[in-house]
Amino acid sequence: MSIRLRFAPSPTGRIHVGNVRTALMNWLFAVREGGQVLLRIDDTDIARSTKEFEQSIVDDLAWLGLPWSERANQSHRFDVYDRAADKLKAAGLVYPCYETEDELDRKRKIAQATNKPPIYDRAALKLTDADRAKLEAEGRRAHWRFKLSGARKDWVDLVRGPQSIDTGSLSDPVLIREDGAFLYTLPSVVDDIDFKITHIVRGEDHVTNSGVQIEIFEALGGDVPAFGHFPLLVGADGNALSKRIGSLGVGELAAEGYEPMTILSHLAKIGTSDPVEARTSLEQLASEFAFEKIGRAPARFDPEELKRVNAALLHQYEYSAVKDRLAKLDADKGEAFWNAVRANLVLFPDVKAWVQIVEGPIAPVVTDAAFAQAAAEVLPSGAYDATTWPAFTNAVKEKTGAKGKALFMPLRQALTGMDHGPEMAALFPLIGEERARKRLLGQSA
RNA sequence: GGGCCCUUCGUCUAUCGGUUAGGACGCCUGGUUUUCAACCAGGAAAGAGGGGUUCGACUCCCCUAGGGCCUGCCA
Numbered sequence: 207m208s209i210r211l212r213f214a215p216s217p218t219g220r221i222h223v224g225n226v227r228t229a230l231m232n233w234l235f236a237v238r239e240g241g242q243v244l245l246r247i248d249d250t251d252i253a254r255s256t257k258e259f260e261q262s263i264v265d266d267l268a269w270l271g272l273p274w275s276e277r278a279n280q281s282h283r284f285d286v287y288d289r290a291a292d293k294l295k296a297a298g299l300v301y302p303c304y305e306t307e308d309e310l311d312r313k314r315k316i317a318q319a320t321n322k323p324p325i326y327d328r329a330a331l332k333l334t335d336a337d338r339a340k341l342e343a344e345g346r347r348a349h350w351r352f353k354l355s356g357a358r359k360d361w362v363d364l365v366r367g368p369q370s371i372d373t374g375s376l377s378d379p380v381l382i383r384e385d386g387a388f389l390y391t392l393p394s395v396v397d398d399i400d401f402k403i404t405h406i407v408r409g410e411d412h413v414t415n416s417g418v419q420i421e422i423f424e425a426l427g428g429d430v431p432a433f434g435h436f437p438l439l440v441g442a443d444g445n446a447l448s449k450r451i452g453s454l455g456v457g458e459l460a461a462e463g464y465e466p467m468t469i470l471s472h473l474a475k476i477g478t479s480d481p482v483e484a485r486t487s488l489e490q491l492a493s494e495f496a497f498e499k500i501g502r503a504p505a506r507f508d509p510e511e512l513k514r515v516n517a518a519l520l521h522q523y524e525y526s527a528v529k530d531r532l533a534k535l536d537a538d539k540g541e542a543f544w545n546a547v548r549a550n551l552v553l554f555p556d557v558k559a560w561v562q563i564v565e566g567p568i569a570p571v572v573t574d575a576a577f578a579q580a581a582a583e584v585l586p587s588g589a590y591d592a593t594t595w596p597a598f599t600n601a602v603k604e605k606t607g608a609k610g611k612a613l614f615m616p617l618r619q620a621l622t623g624m625d626h627g628p629e630m631a632a633l634f635p636l637i638g639e640e641r642a643r644k645r646l647l648g649q650s651a
Numbered sequence: 652g653g654g655c656c657c658u659u660c661g662u663c664u665a666u667c668g669g670u671u672a673g674g675a676c677g678c679c680u681g682g683u684u685u686u687c688a689a690c691c692a693g694g695a696a697a698g699a700g701g702g703g704u705u706c707g708a709c710u711c712c713c714c715u716a717g718g719g720c721c722u723g724c725c726a
Binding site for chain 2: 214215216218248251254303305306307310311314317318319320321322323324325349350351366369370371372375376377379380381382383384385387389390391394409410411412413414415435437438440475476477478479480481482483501502503504505506508511514515517521548549550599603609610611612613614615616617618624625626627628629630
């Protein structure tokens, strides 16, 4: 049977690098195994969820190149969750509680202060029908908790190995809020059962959840899927991801000019035993994916490394693959141009700077006017090709006696206004005789 | 406070009791018949600290220090 995974973002914000990593892990495993990924929009919180955010998630996934096989909204399935809740209530596994948030907060603080575990004391379990009637008469509305068994729940985690969660040391999870809204837990399990999810792959912030969710799977009579919990991201300094980096959205990265495959390559490789290198396709990343390669220590998300990966990826791109994108930037100056400058790009939009340098106008950097003047005097006429540059530099060398860096650097500076850049032999024909002459003479061109 | 996880070159990591402790990025050197970048090749570079167990420990156990996650009527 083919595997089925799911990515379940909440449309209460744009997706950021952490979300993308979660999504990617699911996709990599699914693609490698020829399985499917369901996009499940966890919009049970009607107040905070918006269609705009939902659309942005869809757009961002599409931009990244992560295709889903099915899409579902939890907000369309409340009746299904109601039935599941009724079933659990009938079984006595879900019980009404009447504490206010303030009261619970106080209980937690007292427990903490007296060095006791801050878990729910199950006071509501002792309520009689009369007690409940009285509370309801006072205007209190119940929220509903799932009664944990208190047993240990074990599973073999795809990345962490054997796991054991003692549900006796946990609070009974609230499944339904006082206002009737479903929290994340129940709909998630119900959907995983209904959509026949075989593997749940998510961050290690969910390992405890998995213990309680296994109990709910069992209570509902569903098959318990396999679980895999990978370590979370930390910043380049090893500390928790800063708010700025952690909330870095796909949209922002796209706007800055990062390639989708850069983001995917980086997020797929950090924290694994593979070298952090650019890959050009999701399929290739998937073929290299293995849970065994994922380390147990948090993965470092370093924006500098992301740049490096982006540069390496750009350097591989053939002209045909980027022609359309170049045109959009008004930077399609032909294959020779692309091949000349691509090795000097970090971000794709950097290409515009090289268009400017080739076509001008730029202000040349002339530090030795006499030398530049002499060079201008031996500037070749007519059509330029790959042989023009060596011919020209040899002529300058003969005329001035300059060689090595003293020969090439002033020419580069005068002709490009920069002290670094692509191979001059490739760039020179693109600049051409007219602009070259003016620049050597110190004129903007 | 409690629970879970983690700590190897500058960085990300491999090693699952016996290795010249391997790779990648960065760095250094050289090559690309003369510049920088890019590219290629070579090189330097590591086991948090302290106790055990063992013929032998990076590897197993304990303590200390440091870090991540959970402990929500968030997901």
